[in-house]
Amino acid sequence: MVDYNVKVRVKSDNTGVDIANVKMSMNPFDEIAVEEAVRLKEAGVATEVIAVSVGVTQAQETLRTALAIGA
Secondary structure, three states, X not given: OEOOOOOOEEOOOOXXXXXXXXXXXXXXXXXXXXXXXXXXXXXXXXXXXXXXXXXXXXXXXXXXXXXXXXX
């Protein structure tokens, strides 16, 4: 998703959000959820942590963040 600190801009033709050269990142609430899921896995309550993104190619960096956390 678009970084929560970035001001969102609308495309000049009003067809959507302009994400060109915009930083993408995991929002803080999702990051907390991934961290908690990893804790549950480490405690033996869960067997795996799965991170999924349905979106633009730039979302790959957010998935890498989830993998770095332990997903």
